[in-house]
Amino acid sequence: MRAHQIMARHVITVGTETSIMDAAKLMMDHHVSGLPVVDAAGRLVGILSEGDFLRRSEIGTQRRRARWLQFLLGSGHAATDFAHERGRKVGEIMSYDPVTVTEETPLPDLVELMEKKGVKRLPVMRDGRLVGIVTRADLLRAVASIAHQIPDPTADDKHIHDRIVRALVAANWCPLGLQVSVRNGVVHLRGIIMDEQARQAAIVAVENTSGVRELHDHLCYVHTYSGFYIQSAEDERAAAAKIAQETAG
Secondary structure, three states, X not given: OEHHHHOEOOOOOEEOOOEHHHHHHHHHHOOOOEEEEEOXXXXXXXXXXXXXXXOOHHHOOOOOOOXXXXXXXXXXXXXXXXXXXXXXXXXXXOEEOOOOEEOOOEHHHHHHHHHHHOOOEEEEEEOOEEEEEEEHHHHHHHHHXXXXXXXXXXXXXXXHHHHHHHHHHOOOOOXXXXXXXXXXXXXXXXXXXXXXXXXXXXXXXXXXXXXXXXXXXXEEEEOOOOOOEEOOHHHHHHHHHHXXXXXXX
């Protein structure tokens, strides 16, 4: 899957001379958290995001630095802060040099760029022209669409069991004494874990196995040094219900 398959093609843009009030209204009216900024020739020059409205003099959220820090940073930072907090045009508060991608950029590269650069949207370019934009919401929709994929024809109980075992045994957090039982796509998972992160990872591994309809977690947490153990939340609920039933009887 590549950028052109998930990007929004109708991109709302603003110019550097657009007032920040008009830009804010556009963002609210169209329910977007950021806008590409173009110059008079239509070239992409920046990105305006919700974050650019956080430090504003109108709402009293200007950045306040200690005098010693202002001295160390120099007057340039103070001047930049002043312009950003009181600027009236998009070009005065936007982020310059936006990170861009092409239509053929693979999804793993999009995610890596978003994480590495700390951005929530990536303009998509073709021959220097803005043709779309990919946001985190577009990635969310891509994940959701995968949920409707065609069922695996080999997802019988034996295949499910073998796939789960292979996935867990290969991990260094695999539960000790692992036991996996599968019937009609319903999985019961048993074993001993040394930390709760291993429980969550095991659950994720099972949920990602094709054909699994339901999972019952019976993994038992055991503290390495004290030997103290805790049953899974499901088993604790079952035990409490049994005691309540016996008491009532």
